Each structure stands twice: as structure tokens, then as C-alpha cells.
Amino acid sequence: MIQTEKFYVFLDNSTSPFYVVKNSSEILDRAGFRHLSFEEPWSLQKGGSYYIKLYDTALFAFTVGKSVSEDMILRIAAAHTDFPSFRIKPNPEMKEKGYIRLNTESYGGMVLSSWFDRPLSISGKVSLRSEQLFKPKEVLIDIKKPLMVIPNLAIHLNREVNKGVEINKQKDVLPILGMADEDIHNYFKNHLAKHLDVSAEDILDYDLFIYNLDKACTVGVRDEFICAPRLDDLSSVYALLQGIISQVNDKDIHMICLFDNEEIGNRTKQGSASLFTTMLLEKIFQSLGKNRMELFEVLHRSFILSVDVAQAYHPNYGAKFDPTNTAELNKGIAIKIDTAQRYAYDSGAVAILQQLCEDNNIPYQKFVNRSDATAGGTMGPVISTQLPARALDIGVPLLAMHSAMETMGAKDLDSIIRLMEAFFSAER
Numbered sequence: 001m002i003q004t005e006k007f008y009v010f011l012d013n014s015t016s017p018f019y020v021v022k023n024s025s026e027i028l029d030r031a032g033f034r035h036l037s038f039e040e041p042w043s044l045q046k047g048g049s050y051y052i053k054l055y056d057t058a059l060f061a062f063t064v065g066k067s068v069s070e071d072m073i074l075r076i077a078a079a080h081t082d083f084p085s086f087r088i089k090p091n092p093e094m095k096e097k098g099y100i101r102l103n104t105e106s107y108g109g110m111v112l113s114s115w116f117d118r119p120l121s122i123s124g125k126v127s128l129r130s131e132q133l134f135k136p137k138e139v140l141i142d143i144k145k146p147l148m149v150i151p152n153l154a155i156h157l158n159r160e161v162n163k164g165v166e167i168n169k170q171k172d173v174l175p176i177l178g179m180a181d182e183d184i185h186n187y188f189k190n191h192l193a194k195h196l197d198v199s200a201e202d203i204l205d206y207d208l209f210i211y212n213l214d215k216a217c218t219v220g221v222r223d224e225f226i227c228a229p230r231l232d233d234l235s236s237v238y239a240l241l242q243g244i245i246s247q248v249n250d251k252d253i254h255m256i257c258l259f260d261n262e263e264i265g266n267r268t269k270q271g272s273a274s275l276f277t278t279m280l281l282e283k284i285f286q287s288l289g290k291n292r293m294e295l296f297e298v299l300h301r302s303f304i305l306s307v308d309v310a311q312a313y314h315p316n317y318g319a320k321f322d323p324t325n326t327a328e329l330n331k332g333i334a335i336k337i338d339t340a341q342r343y344a345y346d347s348g349a350v351a352i353l354q355q356l357c358e359d360n361n362i363p364y365q366k367f368v369n370r371s372d373a374t375a376g377g378t379m380g381p382v383i384s385t386q387l388p389a390r391a392l393d394i395g396v397p398l399l400a401m402h403s404a405m406e407t408m409g410a411k412d413l414d415s416i417i418r419l420m421e422a423f424f425s426a427e428r
């Protein structure tokens with residue numbers, strides 16, 4: 001299967017952060033990475049490849065170079081597994097004239113209007129009663145079947161609809177799940193129980209997201225574009241995985257961090273603000289017979305790439321972009337620059353990336369926001385406060401960021417994959 005098709009399969013099946021991590025771990029399993037548990041002592045081998053999952057929505061994979069030595073560096077790349085969507089509240093059933101709707105809240109900054117009139121399904125985790133109090137039984141669920149829809153209001157009932165309509169998150173975007181005349185208490189929980197083949201009383205709680213069933217596809221007269229849900233940031237997640245499973249430089253330690261919760265500010269136990277990355281690096285160093293100060297010395301000369309999508313120039317809204325530093329589709333990796341450090345960068349870090357791109361014939365472009373606009377948040381500055389190594393925010397340009405369907409350049413997929421392969425393999 002060619003790379004684009006494999007990417008589409010990954011996207012179509014990664015319907016919540018839980019499935020992003022599940023599908024990522026399967027790619028790593030196939031590449032011979034060993035799954036580790038943080039709670040056990042490790043005896044890592046030079047030349048070994050390993051991964052660890054964190055609460056099922058974050059994942060870290062690392063390789064120890066065959067001839068790793070005193071002068072090693074850490075090559076770390078990060079991306080995020082989460083994306084904006086609706087999350088189902090507890091006690092979600094709402095009945096109105098026979099329609100059953102689900103009460104939801106929005107996770108992350110959604111383009112709400114893009115969610116109307118699309119078949120929707122549910123993906124996530126259900127927590128069940130367990131034999132052991134502190135180890136809840138948790139099962140993943142992806143219903144896959146079209147289950148719901150959020151219908152628009154007909155233009156006849158709102159003639160002003162094309163002049164801009166305010167969309168209220170609590171009342172205008174509740175999905176319709178079905179019709180019923182009976183009492184609907186526990187209607188949703190009963191449906192989940194049936195789907196999972198468990199008793200409804202055993203379902204204690206859940207982490208369930210709504211997703212649109214649109215499939216990834218190639219668009220454009222010359223197949224210039226990829227349109228798909230969740231390109232932010234699964235395009236980066238996929239590229240990081242391809243990078244770490246390919247040839248790596250024998251002298252260094254390489255790691256990818258797939259963090260959760262970027263869309264809600266990173267400050268969770270499995271987000272990029274977590275202490276976990278430092279704990280993990282300490283454990284890796286300790287099991288290689290090195291101490292904490294040796295880690296800090298290595299970190300000081302290391303390099304971190306925070307890989308998240310960038311705003312692509314939109315021809316219908318040109319005035320929204322900087323006059324001289326825009327990122328265009330199919331013109332390569334965007335290096336994100338922001339004087340307020342909302343993107344992690346310094347000119348040395350930019351130079352490292354430019355040289356890496358030029359040595360490997362990978363196109364790149366510099367992206368800066370308009371001086372009268374502020375940058376959206378991403379992981380780089382947050383990671384930098386936890387791991388103060390040289391760091392840089394980069395990513396592929398994207399149109400319609402945070403819409404239910406996003407658009408990227410088809411050539412940029414190849415560029416970001418080749419960049420990640422080069423990042424982990426390049427000679428120092």
C-alpha cells in the first residue's frame with residue numbers, strides 16, 4: 001500500500017485519542033518496538049526500541065542508538081493525539097416531542113458550523129465496575145455506525161443564515177440520536193451496554209467523543225489536496241511514527257512524545273505540561289547506568305521539535321495573513337516564528353531546521369502571524385518550560401483548522417514524513 005493510503009487508514013480509524021494511541025502502538029509493534037510498563041524496572045539495551053502508553057491517550061516511543069556514547073544528544077519530537085470535538089456529558093438523554101438528543105459539551109476550539117448535517121458516531125473509553133477498586137476496568141469503544149446527526153435549521157426559518165449566525169453550544173448543536181415514545185431514562189447507557197455486551201449497572205462512567213464519519217480523500221485537478229477530519233494533529237502523529245520506525249542515528253537517543261490535551265491547554269497528567277516526560281527520561285538514563293545530572297547535561301545540548309499544523313494562506317481571506325511570511329499548501333514545512341514565544345524558537349533552532357531541510361531536499365517556509373493578530377497556542381513553549389533544551393515549533397500548513405473537515409497539501413505529507421526520517425537519522 002502506498003504511503004498516502006496507509007495514512008488514510010490511520011486517520012479513518014483514529015476516531016478519538018484512545019484509538020490514536022491504539023493504532024500508533026500497533027504500528028510500533030509491527031516495527032519491533034517493545035511495550036514497557038512504567039511500574040517495572042527496565043534493563044534497556046543499546047540498539048533497542050521501546051514504547052510506553054500513558055492513560056491510553058498519550059504515548060512515548062524511544063530508541064537507544066547501537067553505539068550511544070558520552071557525547072550523545074536527545075532527538076525528541078512531539079505531536080498531539082487530541083482534536084476538537086463534542087464530548088458526551090453524563091446523564092445525556094434529552095427528550096423533545098419524541099426526539100432523543102444527547103447533551104454534549106465542546107472539547108477544544110471547534111468550528112461549530114462545520115458539524116451540521118454530517119453522519120456522526122461515538123468513540124472513546126467506557127469505565128466499568130471492577131474487582132479491584134483502584135484499577136477500574138476500562139474498554140475502548142468505536143461504534144463506527146452512523147448514529148446521530150445535528151441538523152441545520154432550514155433557510156426558510158432563518159432568512160439571515162448567510163449573514164452570520166451565532167451558534168450556542170448548549171442549545172444549537174445537540175445531536176439527535178433517535179426517536180422514542182417510552183421513558184428514556186438510561187437510554188444511552190443501555191445502548192452502550194448492549195454494544196459492549198456488559199450490564200448497564202456495570203457502566204460507571206465514560207470518556208466519549210463524537211466524530212464525523214467522513215473518510216479521508218484526495219482532492220484537486222492534479223490531486224493537490226488531502227481533505228480529512230483530524231489532520232490537526234494526526235498528520236504529525238503519523239509522520240513522527242514513520243520517522244522513529246525508520247533508520248535512526250546510532251550515536252543518539254531518539255524519542256517521540258504523542259501528548260494528549262493540547263486543545264485544552266496541555267496542563268494534564270498526559271499533556272505536554274506534565275512532569276512525565278522528565279520522569280521518563282530519568283528512568284531511561286538510570287536504566288542505562290547514568291544519573292540525573294548526566295541527563296541534564298545531555299538535555300542541554302539536545303533538540304526538540306514540536307510538530308503541529310500551521311495556518312495555511314487562504315485565498316478567500318488574504319487580509320488575515322502576514323504580508324511577507326505566509327505558509328502555502330504544498331510548499332513544505334512551516335517554521336513558526338512568534339516574538340512573544342507562543343511558538344518555541346530561536347534563530348539557532350531555525351538554522352538547524354533549515355540546514356536539515358536543505359541537506360535532504362525538503363521544502364520549508366517561514367510563517368509569522370500578522371503584527372495585529374495573536375498566534376494560537378501549541379506545545380513548544382510548554383515543553384520548553386519542562387525540558388529546557390533548544391526547541392522549535394514546526395508543522396504542515398492547513399486550511400480550515402479545527403473544522404470537521406480540514407485540508408492539507410498532498411505533497412506536504414511526503415515532506416513531513418521525510419523530515420522526521422531525516423531528523424532521527426541525520427549525522428550530527
Ligand SMILES: [Zn+2]
Nearest residue numbers: 232233308309
Ligand atoms: Zn494542533
